[in-house]
Each structure stands twice: as structure tokens, then as C-alpha cells.
Amino acid sequence: MVTEIKLGLCNPPxxxxxxxxxxxVDGESFVWYKFNISQDKKIPxxxxxxxxxxxxxRLTTKEFKGRDNLKLDIVVSADELYIIRTGxxxxxxxxxxxxxxxxxxxxxxxxxxxxxxxxxxxFCNLYDAVTKTKIYREWxxxxxxxxxxxxxxxxxxATSNSIPEPPLTPPKLSVVPQPVxxxxxxxxxxxxxxxxxxxxxxxxxxxxxxxxxSLLNINQVNELIKTMCLAWAAxxxxxxxxxxxxxQKQVVDAVASGADELTAISTWMQQVQTAKAGAV
Numbered sequence: 001m002v003t004e005i006k007l008g009l010c011n012p013p014x015x016x017x018x019x020x021x022x023x024x025v026d027g028e029s030f031v032w033y034k035f036n037i038s039q040d041k042k043i044p045x046x047x048x049x050x051x052x053x054x055x056x057x058r059l060t061t062k063e064f065k066g067r068d069n070l071k072l073d074i075v076v077s078a079d080e081l082y083i084i085r086t087g088x089x090x091x092x093x094x095x096x097x098x099x100x101x102x103x104x105x106x107x108x109x110x111x112x113x114x115x116x117x118x119x120x121x122x123f124c125n126l127y128d129a130v131t132k133t134k135i136y137r138e139w140x141x142x143x144x145x146x147x148x149x150x151x152x153x154x155x156x157x158a159t160s161n162s163i164p165e166p167p168l169t170p171p172k173l174s175v176v177p178q179p180v181x182x183x184x185x186x187x188x189x190x191x192x193x194x195x196x197x198x199x200x201x202x203x204x205x206x207x208x209x210x211x212x213x214s215l216l217n218i219n220q221v222n223e224l225i226k227t228m229c230l231a232w233a234a235x236x237x238x239x240x241x242x243x244x245x246x247x248q249k250q251v252v253d254a255v256a257s258g259a260d261e262l263t264a265i266s267t268w269m270q271q272v273q274t275a276k277a278g279a280v
Contacts, residue, residue, distance in 0.1 A: 052078030
């Protein structure tokens with residue numbers, strides 16, 4: 001589709017990031033905001049909804065107060081390219097994923113709504129932009145988040161090349177596919193998810209006579225990741241062999257079948273914690 005290109009002064013063609021949080025700035029309440037890095041200032045966004053085409057979901061590691069945090073980036077094509085960034089474990093992320101898992105056709109625009117909850121929490125409601133119908137899925141403790149994310153990403157991959165452009169607007173910015181993570185980034189992302197001490201990773205690497213994971217062979221990296229995961233699970237399983245057997249089935253075997261490793265580990269962690277809570 002050919003769209004009109006506006007000539008003259010404009011803003012740089014960069015994504016607009018929306019950060020999800022409930023708060024107040026200068027007496028103005030908000031549930032999401034933009035951030036001015038140069039001024040270290042939050043800019044409240046008064047509108048609670050964003051209408052556009054969901055084009056990508058991705059997990060991103062970002063440093064905050066000296067610690068790495070895992071974020072869910074929800075990429076939306078509209079009048080501009082928007083990226084809604086929220087913590088992977090937040091109520092907003094989970095309520096969005098629940099509703100988005102029911103969408104079968106991402107060629108159609110959606111309305112993403114941020115709703116304030118209790119105690120500074122923010123939830124997400126999703127609507128069909130054409131019919132204004134709310135898309136809702138019941139919460140269940142048996143949800144497999146790895147499968148939900150993978151299924152949405154799979155559908156987006158099948159439709160991302162056919163997303164129509166909004167009429168009479170600047171052309172949609174294409175999303176550059178993220179490169180395949182290096183072994184260094186792979187270990188960093190998993191270490192962050194597990195909250196595993198960096199010093200212990202450095203010590204493990206020293207025993208292998210290297211200073212970074214990318215200098216190891218793939219089997220050694222896999223062993224390092226397994227070591228971190230089982231260390232996290234220590235004390236959370238009643239039977240010593242349960243953590244290792246469940247890790248093999250729910251992570252190693254799942255990844256071999258095409259699952260995203262980070263989401264598979266996250267789901268495994270949730271199931272280990274659920275099993276422990278149920279045994280108490």
C-alpha cells in the first residue's frame with residue numbers, strides 16, 4: 001500500500017516507548033508514561049488506550065539500579081511505532097498475554113488499555129478495534145506462559161509481513177529482527193531470570209580457564225545454565241532428583257522441540273514453586 005509521506009520538519013523516526021506504572025507527576029495521574037532520558041523525567045501519558053497492529057513480542061534484559069531485569073516488549077504499529085515495555089512478571093504483562101492468546105488474526109487492529117488496580121498495580125484490557133468487543137480469558141493456575149508467548153509469536157511471524165498501513169500517515173517503521181543471542185547474552189538473560197549471583201558465574205568460568213561464556217563450547221554453556229537452574233531449585237523440591245528430571249523434560253526437551261529457552265525456564269520455575277507451595 002502506498003501511503004502519503006509528510007515532508008518538512010519532523011521528529012526522528014524512532015520508536016515511542018511507553019512504560020507501564022501507576023503514579024503521579026506534578027499532580028497528574030498516569031498508568032503509563034514516556035521517559036525523557038536527558039532530563040531524567042517521566043512524562044505522563046493521559047490517554048489510557050493505544051490502537052494499532054500488534055507486530056512483535058520480545059523479551060529484553062534491561063539494567064535498573066545496578067540489577068538486570070527481564071522485560072516484555074509489546075511492539076505496536078500505529079501512527080508511529082510504539083513499544084510498550086513492562087516487567088515480564090507484572091499483572092499488565094500477564095493480563096495482556098492472556099487476552100492476546102485468544103486472538104487468531106493479527107491483521108486486525110487492537111485496542112490496548114491500561115487500567116489502574118490496587119496498590120499501584122496496572123492491568124491490561126484488550127479490545128477488537130473494529131467491533132469494540134473486549135477480549136477476555138479466565139485466569140488459571142495451570143497456565144503455561146512459555147506456550148502462550150510462543151503461540152503468539154508464531155502467529156505474529158506468520159502475519160507480520162501483511163500488516164496493512166494506516167491511511168494517510170507516515171509509513172510504518174519496520175521492526176528490525178533481533179539477532180540470535182550470543183552465548184554471553186544467553187547466559188546473562190538466564191542468570192537475570194534466576195537472580196543467580198554474578199560472582200558464582202565468574203568463578204565457574206575461571207575453572208574452565210575462560211572469562212566469558214562465548215569462549216566455551218555449546219555443551220559447556222548448557223552445563224553452566226543447568227548448574228544455575230538446579231542451584232535455584234535447590235531446597236524447592238522434596239525429592240533430590242525431581243528438579244533435575246523436571247528440568248530435563250520441561251526445559252531441555254522443550255527447547256529441543258523448538259520452545260524459547262527463556263520462557264521455558266520461566267515456566268519451569270513457576271511449576272517448581274507451585275509444586276512446593278502445594279506440598280506445604
